[in-house]
Amino acid sequence: xxxxxxxxxxxxxxxxxxxxxxxxxxxxxxxxxxxxxxxxxxxxxxxxxxxxxxxxxxxxxxxxxxxxxxxxxxxxxxxxxxxxxxxxxxxxxxxxxxxxxxxxxxxxxxxxxxxxxxxxxxxxxxxxxxxxxxxxxxxxxxxxxxxxxxxxxxxxxxxxxxxxxxxxxxxxxxxxxxxxxxxxxxxxxxxxxxxxxxxxxxxxxxxxxxxxxxxxxxxxxxxxxxxxxxxxxxxxxxxxxxxxxxxxxxxxxxxxxxxxxxxxxxxxxxxxxxxxxxx
Amino acid sequence: xxxxxxxxxxxxxxxxxxxxxxxxxxxxxxxxxxxxxxxxxxxxxxxxxxxxxxxxxxxxxxxxxxxxxxxxxxxxxxxxxxxxxxxxxxxxxxxxxxxxxxxxxxxxxxxxxxxxxxxxxxxxxxxxxxxxxxxxxxxxxxxxxxxxxxxxxxxxxxxxxxxxxxxxxxxxxxxxxxx
Numbered sequence: 001x002x003x004x005x006x007x008x009x010x011x012x013x014x015x016x017x018x019x020x021x022x023x024x025x026x027x028x029x030x031x032x033x034x035x036x037x038x039x040x041x042x043x044x045x046x047x048x049x050x051x052x053x054x055x056x057x058x059x060x061x062x063x064x065x066x067x068x069x070x071x072x073x074x075x076x077x078x079x080x081x082x083x084x085x086x087x088x089x090x091x092x093x094x095x096x097x098x099x100x101x102x103x104x105x106x107x108x109x110x111x112x113x114x115x116x117x118x119x120x121x122x123x124x125x126x127x128x129x130x131x132x133x134x135x136x137x138x139x140x141x142x143x144x145x146x147x148x149x150x151x152x153x154x155x156x157x158x159x160x161x162x163x164x165x166x167x168x169x170x171x172x173x174x175x176x177x178x179x180x181x182x183x184x185x186x187x188x189x190x191x192x193x194x195x196x197x198x199x200x201x202x203x204x205x206x207x208x209x210x211x212x213x214x215x216x217x218x219x220x221x222x223x224x225x226x227x228x229x230x231x232x233x234x235x236x237x238x239x240x241x242x243x244x245x246x247x248x249x250x251x252x253x254x255x256x257x258x259x260x261x262x263x264x265x266x267x268x269x270x271x272x273x274x275x276x277x278x279x
Numbered sequence: 280x281x282x283x284x285x286x287x288x289x290x291x292x293x294x295x296x297x298x299x300x301x302x303x304x305x306x307x308x309x310x311x312x313x314x315x316x317x318x319x320x321x322x323x324x325x326x327x328x329x330x331x332x333x334x335x336x337x338x339x340x341x342x343x344x345x346x347x348x349x350x351x352x353x354x355x356x357x358x359x360x361x362x363x364x365x366x367x368x369x370x371x372x373x374x375x376x377x378x379x380x381x382x383x384x385x386x387x388x389x390x391x392x393x394x395x396x397x398x399x400x401x402x403x404x405x406x407x408x409x410x411x412x413x414x415x416x417x418x419x420x421x422x423x424x425x426x427x428x429x430x431x432x433x434x435x436x437x438x439x440x441x442x443x444x445x446x447x448x449x450x451x452x453x454x455x456x457x458x
Contacts, residue, residue, distance in 0.1 A: 043301075043441060050406045050439075058408035064354040067344045067407040067427075105353055107344040107427050116314060118426045147359045147382070147404065179452060180359050180382035182404035238403055239382070240441070241455045271405040 002079075002135035004279055006086035006095075009137070012277050013096025013125075016141035017072060018104035020275035021064045024055055027210040028247070028272045035184065035237065035244045044237035044244065051270060062105075066271045069106040070143035072097045072125040075207060079134035093139075094123040109146065128200060140207055140276040148185065148269040151177035154199055157261040166191060166263050167226060173265040174230050174246070179239020182269035186210070187230060187249040190264040192256040201252035202266035207274055208250040219251045226251075237270075247272070287335045290376060293398055296442045298451035302400055304438040308337040308379065309420065312358055314428040316366040318421075323369050330421035330430055334374035341380075342427035343417070344407070352414035352433070354407035357381035360399065364388070371395040379440060383452045392444045399444035413438040 024032075032051050039045050058065045074093055078084075084092075098121035101108055108122040126144075153173045157165050170189055177185070190201025214220040227249040236242030247270065256262055284292055286306030296302065309331055311319065322329050340360050344353035360380030367378070368391055376397050381404040388399060402410065413435050421430040443451045 046439075047403050047406075050403050050409055054406035054409040057412065058354075061350070061408060061411075062347065063350075063408035063411060064344045065408060066405045067342065067354040067356045068358070069344060069354075105345045105347045107342065107354075109342075109427065118424075118428075120426075145405075150359065178383050179401070180361065182381065236455075238401075239452060239455075241458065269405050 001081055001083045003083045003085045004137050006084060006092035008279060009089065009092040009139070010096040010099065012139055012279060013074065013093050013141065014100035014103065016139065016275045016277060017097055017100025017106065017143070020141050020143055020273045021069045021104060021106050022058055022062060024065060024271065024273060025209070029055060031210045031247045032184070032270060035247070038243050039237065041236055041240045041242035043240040044242045047238045047240070064104070064106055065273065066145060066269070067107055068109065068145040068147065069101065069122070070109065070145045071149070072122060073142040073144045073203065074125045074127045075140040075142065075204065076127060076129045077132045077138040078129060079136045080131055081135035082137055089129070090127055093125055093127055097121070097123050097125045128204070137279040138276065139279070140274060142207060142274040145269055145271070148181035148267045151181045152202070152264070152266045154195070154262070154264040156195065157263055159258065159261050161261055166261070167229070169263050170226055170265050171229055171233065174235070174267070175233050177267060178235055181267045182271065183235055183239060184237055184244050184247045184270050186268040186272045187246050188266040188268065189249065189251045190266070191251060191262070192254045193262060194256065194260070195262060197254070198262035199264040199266070201254065202264035205250035205252045206266055206268050208248070210248045210272065214251065219253060223249050223251055286337050286377065290335050293376060294396060294446045296398055296445050297447070298442050298445045298449035298454060300442040302440040302442060304400070304440055305436045306337070306434070308339045308377070308433050308435055310339045310341045310343070310431040310433060312340055312342050312428050313362055314425045315422060315430045316363050316370070320366045320369050323373055329373070331432070333370065335376050336374060337377035337379065338370065338375055339379040339433065344427070346417065350411070352411045352417045354411055355414060356407035356410050357402040357404055360384050367391060371397050384444065388444050389448045389450050392446050393448040396446045398442060398446055400440035401443050402438065402440055410438070
């Protein structure tokens with residue numbers, strides 16, 4: 001057994017919250033810059049330049065890239081040979097979220113669902129815990145803004161809908177979202193599992209690195225085809241038309257009940273933030 | 280076309296704007312999003328005075344991040360305007376002329392903007408550190424308990440905006456979709 005202290009987890013989460021909100025992953029930044037080559041909309045070009053200016057200012061002034069610093073979604077892979085010491089894992093993560101959002105001047109957007117009272121420190125985080133082999137603890141923080149999250153959808157399709165039904169649902173979701181989720185978007189698609197698992201798969205898909213290729217060749221081909229289809233919708237950067245509606249489309253798939261074909265589409269904005277650490 | 284507008288001094292220019300035009304906005308605007316709208320409209324419904332005079336006012340659908348020391352404003356940018364659709368007619372009736380946000384609104388906004396001679400402008404989303412540079416001052420007006428959702432008064436300079444709904448009943452997103 002290897003022991004990991006709660007305070008080290010809190011420190012790591014606090015740092016990930018701040019860094020993910022201030023600095024965009026290199027691959028995302030490079031992809032956004034490269035859109036200028038194919039952009040046909042004058043407003044789209046202005047926006048692409050604004051994205052770059054924004055990254056520069058955010059880094060220089062230590063300001064959040066987007067004022068919507070999101071729900072703190074935390075993906076945890078906990079090695080089965082790890083013992084957590086000094087408290088509960090979820091408490092340690094939430095303490096890190098509270099500290100990171102306070103120290104980083106990040107917005108506290110979490111409210112009670114019905115009374116709409118702000119919780120004051122952006123907790124609770126949405127924590128996805130997976131037990132894995134080994135003695136490591138991997139933590140990925142994905143600050144998820146409300147605008148893109150609100151345009152996400154889930155459908156329990158009939159098995160007869162098949163691959164074409166899934167494709168159509170993905171395209172319809174992005175089309176209906178239009179300018180709202182701050183395109184160019186990243187499209188996370190979860191296929192299979194059950195009701196809640198397919199939503200989780202869609203979110204997990206958003207953790208993939210921009211430009212990465214799915215190790216499953218079937219899914220890699222679909223990702224490429226559907227990304228082309230999405231970009232042919234013509235929504236464009238910030239919804240001002242043009243060929244750049246999405247910078248990535250990622251699929252996660254798993255088996256499901258033979259009566260069901262669950263599919264979830266989770267959208268992320270161009271400010272496609274995430275940060276990971278392995279303890 | 281590109282317009283330089285100082286609000287509210289240049290309110291007479293509003294009817295010249297066309298969907299798709301670019302506006303560089305300076306002047307006084309107020310932030311209000313879901314929770315502040317609920318309260319404003321409750322006050323209007325009850326015939327009570329609102330914390331800010333809504334006549335000729337510009338409303339920015341935005342909730343800024345906390346302001347770091349020495350800065351005028353923290354990260355700030357537009358939120359999805361469509362969530363405030365159900366409050367728009369009452370706000371316009373009370374005098375609101377400018378709406379600033381992002382994304383598409385309900386189809387009825389075209390008719391409302393024509394009737395009340397109001398305009399909806401989109402700001403770029405997700406560039407909040409850059410957008411903070413346009414804010415020269417920020418002052419709490421009401422409801423501090425709402426945190427980032429409080430009603431705040433902003434003095435802005437040269438804010439880059441795109442006209443989505445003009446006062447003639449056009450919607451730029453619909454025009455783009457028809458192209």
